[in-house]
Amino acid sequence: MRTSPILLTILMTASVQAATPTDLMKGYAAEASRQQAGFTPAAKRGADLYQRNFGISAKMPSCTSCHGDDPTQGGRHSVTTKAIKPLAPAANPERFTDRAKADKWFGRNCKEVLGRDCTAAEKADFIAFLTGGR
Amino acid sequence: MRHPSSLIVMRGLASPRNRKDFTRMFTHRQRARNACLFALLLSLPLAAGADKLVIPANAPPAFQAECGACHLAFPPTLLDARGWRAVMGRLDRHYGDNASLDEPARRAIEDFLVRHAGGDKVRAPVPANGEPPRLTATPWFKRKHHEVPDKDWQDAKVKSPANCGACHTRAAEGSYREREIIMPNGRPLEEEDDDN
Known part of the structure; x- marks a missing residue:
């Protein structure tokens, strides 16, 4: 039983950090519904966001430029060629389990690809697309 | 020697x-x-073969996690201190990508890079287009790669001269020996005098 306090600490730390993609989606959806009453995430809008050519960035005109057409497959950074793991949680369980990390990458990539920050509604739709509907 | x-x-x-x-x-x-x-x-590492360009052990965790997320986490000796400050000061304009970081991480990485920066040989010109200097434009980098033909730089597997791992097969481990080089045509580098 000597190791149990350590084990307990590890388990507790893990449980504090582990969020699910659904948790993150709900968090963004809650923010969105404050601006837009009755908002519910839609996978179809998320799919459109994922595939749309925004024509802002020369090398990264759309999400697919680096993440590939199919988010369950890996992608490749369009400038550096570095391999990118799949965005879809079904293929890569690490995705959308850390709100700070998701915020960071939405922050960078939305500014680069869309030329502006994504709205909370767009982020919720995006996760809805990646976790469920085709 | x-x-x-x-x-x-x-x-x-x-x-x-x-x-x-x-x-x-x-x-x-x-x-x-x-x-x-x-x-x-x-004191030879950069002056001679530069076979080894390892990342100093005191790198902050953010260095690999952030820089290494999109490209090889480049050895700090490849650019001078002024160059690194310019790179880290404009992460929103990071060679065609937005690489913004929160301030604590940005500061930790900049301090680390500046502390281990190279000297005058890796001082890159400041590009006119407002981009930060490139570690692939330093006199040292150009001299080391002068024999690489344009078609190799433009190869789809390479794309960018900063893609060290495209030819230096053990770049990720900090090893850049000539005999580890595989050119885009799939062949090892032909023996040549390495004149530094």
């Missing part, structure tokens, strides 16, 4: 068994000279 015999002796220095013999064998003056040579050797 210039004094191969001294080198062999110095290798023996590492083994405690030989230390006694070693002390007896040399006069003070010779030992002083050997010490100087040894110091010179330690």
Whole structure:
């Protein structure tokens, strides 16, 4: 039983950090519904966001430029060629389990690809697309 | 190198068994000279083959996590301090990508890069388009790669001269030996005089 306090600490730390993609989606959806009453995430809008050519960035005109057409497959950074793991949680369980990390990458990539920050509604739709509907 | 015999002796220095013999064998003056040579050797990494370009162990965790997320986490010695400050000061305009970081991470990475930055040989010109300087535009980088033809740089597998791992097959481990190079055509680098 000597190791149990350590084990307990590890388990507790893990449980504090582990969020699910659904948790993150709900968090963004809650923010969105404050601006837009009755908002519910839609996978179809998320799919459109994922595939749309925004024509802002020369090398990264759309999400697919680096993440590939199919988010369950890996992608490749369009400038550096570095391999990118799949965005879809079904293929890569690490995705959308850390709100700070998701915020960071939405922050960078939305500014680069869309030329502006994504709205909370767009982020919720995006996760809805990646976790469920085709 | 210039004094191969001294080198062999110095290798023996590492083994405690030989230390006694070693002390007896040399006069003070010779030992002083050997010490100087040894110091010179330690200062060689960029001047000579640059076979090893490892990331210093005191790198902040954000260095690999952030820089390494999109590209090889480049060895700090590849750019001078001024260059690194310029890179880290404009992460929103990071060579065609937005690489913004929160301030604590940005600061930790910049401090680390500046602390281990290279010297004048890796001072890159400041591009006119407002982009930060590139570590692939330094006199040192250009000299080391002068024999690489344009078609290799433009190869789809390479895309960017900053894609070290495209040819330096062990770049991720900090090893850049010539014999580890595989050119985009799939062949090893042909033996050539490495004139630094």
